[in-house]
Amino acid sequence: xxxxxxxxxxxxxxxxxxxxxxxxxxxxxxxxxxxxxxxxxxxxxxxxxxxxxxxxxxxxxxxxxxxxxxxxxxxxxxxxxxxxxxxxxxxxxxxxxxxxxxxxxxxxxxxx
Amino acid sequence: xxxxxxxxxxxxxxxxxxxxxxxxxxxxxxxxxxxxxxxxxxxxxxxxxxxxxxxxxxxxxxxxxxxxxxxxxxxxxxxxxxxxxxxxxxxxxxxxxxxxxxxxxxxxxxxxxx
Numbered sequence: 612x613x614x615x616x617x618x619x620x621x622x623x624x625x626x627x628x629x630x631x632x633x634x635x636x637x638x639x640x641x642x643x644x645x646x647x648x649x650x651x652x653x654x655x656x657x658x659x660x661x662x663x664x665x666x667x668x669x670x671x672x673x674x675x676x677x678x679x680x681x682x683x684x685x686x687x688x689x690x691x692x693x694x695x696x697x698x699x700x701x702x703x704x705x706x707x708x709x710x711x712x713x714x715x716x717x718x719x720x721x722x723x
Numbered sequence: 724x725x726x727x728x729x730x731x732x733x734x735x736x737x738x739x740x741x742x743x744x745x746x747x748x749x750x751x752x753x754x755x756x757x758x759x760x761x762x763x764x765x766x767x768x769x770x771x772x773x774x775x776x777x778x779x780x781x782x783x784x785x786x787x788x789x790x791x792x793x794x795x796x797x798x799x800x801x802x803x804x805x806x807x808x809x810x811x812x813x814x815x816x817x818x819x820x821x822x823x824x825x826x827x828x829x830x831x832x833x834x835x836x837x
Contacts, residue, residue, distance in 0.1 A: 615765075643822050654727070654813060654828035699766070701826075708820035709754075709779070713766040 613638045615702050617714035625722050630687040632717045634700030639678060643703040646674055646685045649716070650696045658698075659685070690721045726750065729814050729829035736836050742801040744832050746814030754817040755797040756781070756826070757789060759810045766813065772797055804836045 614637040624630045634644075643662055647655040659669040661683065667674045675684040683702075687694060697718055703711040727748045736742045748755065756771040768781030770789035778789040786808060788800040801808055811833050815826040 645825060647826075647828075652830075654830045655815075655826070656828070657825045660825060703822045706822075708822055709771055709773075709781075710768075711821040711826070715763065715765040 613641065613702065613704070613710075613712045615700055615712045615714040617698075617700050617717050619717060620715075621718040621720070623720040623722060624690060626691060627689050630690050630694075630719055630721070632685040632687075632698055632700075632719070634683045634685070634702075634714055636681050636683070636700075636702045636712075638702075638704060639681065640706070641678070641702050641704050643711075644674065644676055644683045645701045646672065646683075647699045647701060647713075648694075648696045649699060655699060687719070690719070692721045692723050695719055695721045727814055727816055727827050727829040729812075729832050731832060732830065733833040734835070736801075736804045736834065738805060738836055740804050742804050742808075742834065742836075744799040744801075744812055744814075744834070746797045746799075746829060747795055748797075748814075748816040748827070749795065750816050750818070750827060751794070752816035752818050752827070753794065754819065754821075754824075755791065756815045756817075756821075757787075757797070757799045758813045758815065759783065760813060760831070761810045769799065769812075804834075806836050809834060809836045 661667040661674040697716045700714040757769045772791040814829045817824040
């Protein structure tokens with residue numbers, strides 16, 4: 612059973628300082644990774660998708676995948692207070708068309 | 724912009740009562756999902772559907788039924804609501820399988836069972 616764990620549970624950074632979030636998965640055959648953001652009381656919005664080792668940038672969000680070490684990171688460049696939210700990692704495997712496993716999330720707080 | 728609309732936004736139900744959560748999407752997506760979000764558990768899949776008039780069990784289907792009467796509409800039914808079903812419920816849709824496509828989420832329904 613795929614396990615997806617995120618760290619830290621909570622992260623506080625100052626406005627403009629880089630924020631780095633970590634997601635660890637257990638199944639090396641995983642091949643589809645997405646980071647979602649959830650503002651309080653809202654639904655989830657996708658930030659960046661990555662499917663192969665290396666980096667993928669979408670605006671101020673960069674995902675970094677290293678399947679050998681079972682890690683996928685999210686780096687947020689120059690975060691603003693409006694980026695304060697719950698960030699969720701989602702992992703799926705191409706052979707299972709309907710299964711995506713979410714981590715429990717990292718609460719990011721960006722101080723002005 | 725793709726849209727997934729859930730109703731109601733919040734609901735208080737009594738134990739043993741029947742609850743129906745509704746979801747409507749204008750994305751023209753074939754795939755729809757119901758997830759439950761609880762503190763400490765993250766998002767878990769309850770039911771999903773990839774075609775109208777057909778539903779499939781997800782990871783935690785016990786105590787829930789689903790209905791997909793049309794491509795646009797997907798409902799989650801709690802026939803006998805229980806305290807343990809207090810949670811936030813999210814509906815989502817996707818253009819294809821989740822292994823290939825991103826999910827589009829609704830704003831969620833906060834359900835409190837008393």
